[in-house]
Amino acid sequence: MQRLRSIGLVLIAVTGVVAGCGDTDENPPGKQLDARIVELKNDPGLPLTPPTMSPAPIDAGLVAGWVAAESGQPGDDVRDPDAVRLPETIEGQTYLAVTSGTGCLPGDDAELWRDGTELHVKIVAPTEDDLNCDAENHAWAQLAVDSELVEGTRLINGRTPVAATGPAKLIEAIPVGALADDRTDLLSLRPIELTAPGDADPILDALDAAKGAENLDTAEAALTGAPPDGERRFVYLLEGCPDVDPALLVTSAAISAESAGDCTEPAQFILAVFDVPIENTTPQMAPTVYGQEP
Structure with missing residues (x-):
């Protein structure tokens, strides 16, 4: 997973009314590609996120x-x-x-064009002159395209695409078993930040006591190292899909992990270890999982 680049996000305070509509009728440069729209959302409250590119479907909420x-x-x-x-x-x-602002009207289509090493995603909104509104619509479009058609891409809409998983790096995702007999106790374990030897003992002790736990030596070895300089290391015990990489999400008060997605194998507990650049976190972000207060 690559580090999330500085996004240079521009936040615009909208006052008064927004006039006119969104995208120009002019086509982007280059050749139009055959792409399939898999998501198209419209809402003035959607954040204007940087472009993302991934071999798997992109999670709008995570970004x-x-x-x-x-x-x-x-x-x-x-x-x-x-x-x-x-x-x-x-x-x-x-x-x-x-994501793109589309003026007063919602986007209803999206097109993908390629010009050399740059891709252009054009979100199309209806053209209607003399239309005013209180807030500009923001549209999120996710497209799927044959991978060979976009090999060598460097820019999307003039910007370097960021990692769809954010700046977090998944260090380990170790399946430790279904552990049905101990499920309630294991789900109550709080995630931890590794700052000193012994920090992970509550998780390791619980796994050691669990009936049928697997890969304990691998789990212990994964929790003995220190994060690189400039990084914070977080450890989570999650219930989820062993064939789906866990992801790390943030809010202003929490840094949480989840294992989401359709399972093709039976669900089990996963020991997940993440490193995150210190610059992408704040001291107020406490490690947590859904159902636990930060």
């Missing part, structure tokens, strides 16, 4: 959380992973997501 954190906005509450719905993953497809 928005990191953007809000970097720009000092409060962000959403810790969300329920079971309520997350993402588009279907199709092998051989690449997923692109952009």
Whole structure:
């Protein structure tokens, strides 16, 4: 996972009315590609996030959380992973997501164009002259395209795409078993930040006592190292899909992890270890999971 670049987000305070509409009728330069719209959302409250590009469907909420954190906005509450719905993953497809202001009217279509190493995603909104509104509509469009058509991409809409998973780096995701007999106790364990030897003992002790726990030596080894300089290391015990990488999300008060997605294997507990650049967190962000207060 690559580090999230400085997003340079521009926040515009809208006062008075917004006049006119969104995208120009002119086509972007280059050649139009055959792309499929998998998500198209419209809401003036949607954050204007940087473009993202991923081999798997992009989670709008995850991207928005990191953007809000970097720009000092409060962000959403810790969300329920079971309520997350993402588009279907199709092998051989690449997923692109952009946001754009569309004036007073919602976007109703999106097009993908390529010009050399740059992609242009054009969100199309109806043209209607002399239309005024109190707040500009923001549109989020996610497209799927054959991966070979977008190989070598460097820019999307003039910007370097950021990692769809944010700046967090998943260090380990260790399956430790279904552990049904100890499920209630294990779900109550709080995630921890590794700052000193012994910090992870409550999680390791609980796994050691759990009936049928697996990969304990691997888990212990993963929790003995220190994070690199300039990083913070967080440890979570999650229940989820062993074939889906856990993700790290942020709000103003919490840094949470989840394992969301459709399972193709039986769910079990996953020990997840993340490193996060200190510059992308604040002291107020406490490690937590859904259902636990920060």
